[in-house]
Amino acid sequence: MIGLLSSPANGMPIGAMQAAIPFGLGLASAAYMATRAASAPGFSTDKRIPIASLRPGDSSHDDEYNEDPDAFLERCEKEYGPVFNIYLLNMALTVISGPQAREVFTNESFSGNDVREKHVRMRSYFNSGRKSNFNEITIRTLIREMVNRFIPTYTPKIAAQMNIDIDQEIVHCPAEKEAKLVVKPRLALQKIIANTMAHVLFDPEIAKDRKVIETLISASADLGPAFINGNFRASKWRAFVRWSNCKLLHPLRNHAQTLVEASTPVIRERRRLEALANETGVEWERPDDVLQHMVDDFDKYGFMDLEDLCAHLLIIAGMYVYTATDIVTNMLYYLAAFPQYMDRLFQEQQQVLDTIQAEREQARQERSREGKPIGDDLDPAHDRDLTAAAIKKMIYMDSFVREVFRFRTERLGIMHLALEDVTLSSGIMISKGSTVIINTRPAHQSSENGEDVTEFRPWRFVGKNKAATKVGMDYLPFGIGSRSCPGRFMNIQEAKVFGELMISKYSKIEIPDPSKTKMALYARLGEAIDTNLKLTSRD
Ligand code: HEM
Numbered sequence: 423m424i425g426l427l428s429s430p431a432n433g434m435p436i437g438a439m440q441a442a443i444p445f446g447l448g449l450a451s452a453a454y455m456a457t458r459a460a461s462a463p464g465f466s467t468d469k470r471i472p473i474a475s476l477r478p479g480d481s482s483h484d485d486e487y488n489e490d491p492d493a494f495l496e497r498c499e500k501e502y503g504p505v506f507n508i509y510l511l512n513m514a515l516t517v518i519s520g521p522q523a524r525e526v527f528t529n530e531s532f533s534g535n536d537v538r539e540k541h542v543r544m545r546s547y548f549n550s551g552r553k554s555n556f557n558e559i560t561i562r563t564l565i566r567e568m569v570n571r572f573i574p575t576y577t578p579k580i581a582a583q584m585n586i587d588i589d590q591e592i593v594h595c596p597a598e599k600e601a602k603l604v605v606k607p608r609l610a611l612q613k614i615i616a617n618t619m620a621h622v623l624f625d626p627e628i629a630k631d632r633k634v635i636e637t638l639i640s641a642s643a644d645l646g647p648a649f650i651n652g653n654f655r656a657s658k659w660r661a662f663v664r665w666s667n668c669k670l671l672h673p674l675r676n677h678a679q680t681l682v683e684a685s686t687p688v689i690r691e692r693r694r695l696e697a698l699a700n701e702t703g704v705e706w707e708r709p710d711d712v713l714q715h716m717v718d719d720f721d722k723y724g725f726m727d728l729e730d731l732c733a734h735l736l737i738i739a740g741m742y743v744y745t746a747t748d749i750v751t752n753m754l755y756y757l758a759a760f761p762q763y764m765d766r767l768f769q770e771q772q773q774v775l776d777t778i779q780a781e782r783e784q785a786r787q788e789r790s791r792e793g794k795p796i797g798d799d800l801d802p803a804h805d806r807d808l809t810a811a812a813i814k815k816m817i818y819m820d821s822f823v824r825e826v827f828r829f830r831t832e833r834l835g836i837m838h839l840a841l842e843d844v845t846l847s848s849g850i851m852i853s854k855g856s857t858v859i860i861n862t863r864p865a866h867q868s869s870e871n872g873e874d875v876t877e878f879r880p881w882r883f884v885g886k887n888k889a890a891t892k893v894g895m896d897y898l899p900f901g902i903g904s905r906s907c908p909g910r911f912m913n914i915q916e917a918k919v920f921g922e923l924m925i926s927k928y929s930k931i932e933i934p935d936p937s938k939t940k941m942a943l944y945a946r947l948g949e950a951i952d953t954n955l956k957l958t959s960r961d
Pocket residue numbers: 527533534535558559561562565737738739741742745749836838898899900901902904905906907908909910913947
């Protein structure tokens with residue numbers, strides 16, 4: 423079944439590899455650029471779509487948008503309606519707002535994957551490691567079947583491992599007895615997340631390997647550009663360099679080989695134990711991680727060998743590390759910026775855990791009365807664990823997380839390429855080859871979300887049947903419909919577990935330099951700023 427491979431190579435992030443492009447590519451690249459430039463499409467050919475006016479002196483809308491995204495979009499929506507053209511990120515983009523955004527998300531002729539391939543060569547990156555008949559749907563299916571289904575089992579493991587890693591990475595502040603200082607939180611949190619994910623997705627033995635953690639972080643850096651936002655600027659040259667890197671240097675394959683080397687002995691040992699159990703008629707306690715699930719379903723997914731499997735596993739793991747690092751960093755910034763909400767969250771946590779503890783105690787007493795043994799499932803040592811059931815009951819934390827996403831999500835984001843001419847319900851035609859971008863402002867600031875929509879009000883979703891994972895036209899960070907993000911379930915679970923651990927450990931989180939607070943709150947995905955944080959312990 424699996425041909426175990428062994429040709430390790432250390433992966434380098436794509437950025438580092440750019441220096442390695444041979445000069446001989448110069449001629450080929452000039453020819454390539456000329457062809458691409460000649461065929462580069464601009465705005466849709468439908469001349470009814472207005473082009474937003476530029477401020478005097480501006481040659482694009484970038485500055486006006488970046489200075490005040492809400493004001494810029496309000497102006498455009500008022501002057502031009504829900505569909506208008508802008509020059510942003512070195513691109514000609516058609517902005518779609520309001521109900522017509524749904525048509526973009528749900529019409530297969532608008533492709534997010536093709537935008538990601540065109541600008542950041544994401545499919546080429548995937549292809550630099552995969553061998554089987556892969557397409558993007560495989561990744562979605564793997565996430566659903568290998569990760570989302572098992573979130574209840576992964577949750578206590580995430581909590582236990584994160585707890586250890588937080589204590590290890592967050593050090594005491596020598597200057598102040600009570601306080602701890604996180605210098606450059608993003609880096610410390612990246613280590614915590616990478617280590618936690620490696621434990622949960624791979625295996626504790628594999629997670630111990632420093633090379634694996636480095637590879638995981640490196641893969642996550644390669645995958646980050648998939649989000650095409652923030653500092654991204656469209657450049658045919660950069661896309662070409664990235665494509666060449668993928669073709670020549672096979673970055674994902676290099677990462678996969680590191681994981682193959684680390685996982686081969688683990689898989690062999692698992693097989694030995696399984697065979698032994700079969701021989702002796704004992705049931706083998708199957709390891710509960712994504713690696714094992716993928717090995718079990720090796721034939722179902724048609725993986726060619728272990729390297730192919732590891733490439734797929736690294737795409738998923740790398741995406742989690744990239745996004746979860748960003749999310750938990752921002753969770754801390756929001757807890758720091760709005761300290762008045764910490765107590766409510768802590769109170770909720772204690773109430774939920776007290777109730778669960780009392781219920782378990784009652785169940786133990788019942789078992790004793792019935793003369794039954796108290797099994798591992800009711801071990802008092804786990805009464806106050808952060809299980810999936812406990813997290814589900816923490817509705818204030820869920821609302822807090824949803825509000826962070828609503829409040830912070832980039833106003834213009836989620837691009838799609840029109841694969842053919844598409845006529846929207848308003849009659850406007852988006853022509854083949856043009857790129858549309860969603861305006862999330864009207865959705866996130868609609869009255870559907872209650873009052874004070876320009877304010878951060880973390881309890882606005884409590885009791886409203888709007889979980890942080892529930893997508894809709896009033897909540898677009900993860901898209902909507904059948905192509906909505908399958909990674910959000912695990913990401914949000916991690917964010918909540920992390921938030922619960924932090925509020926149980928610390929009573930106060932501060933940004934020592936308050937001039938950075940605003941920047942921290944509005945940081946775009948993947949660009950969480952590195953301002954220090956001061957944490958004061960609860961006891
Ligand atoms: C903050 C975290 C994340 C955000 C904001 C986010 C956002 C999105 C959005 C907006 C879409 C829909 C794009 C469209 O309509 O074309 C999407 C799709 C997708 N996301 Fe995420 N995502 C996140 C995390 C992740 C993670 C961690 C993974 C993988 C482990 C992931 C995997 C995917 C995949 C595979 C799709 C494509 C689904 C399809 O085309 O069927 N995402 N994501």
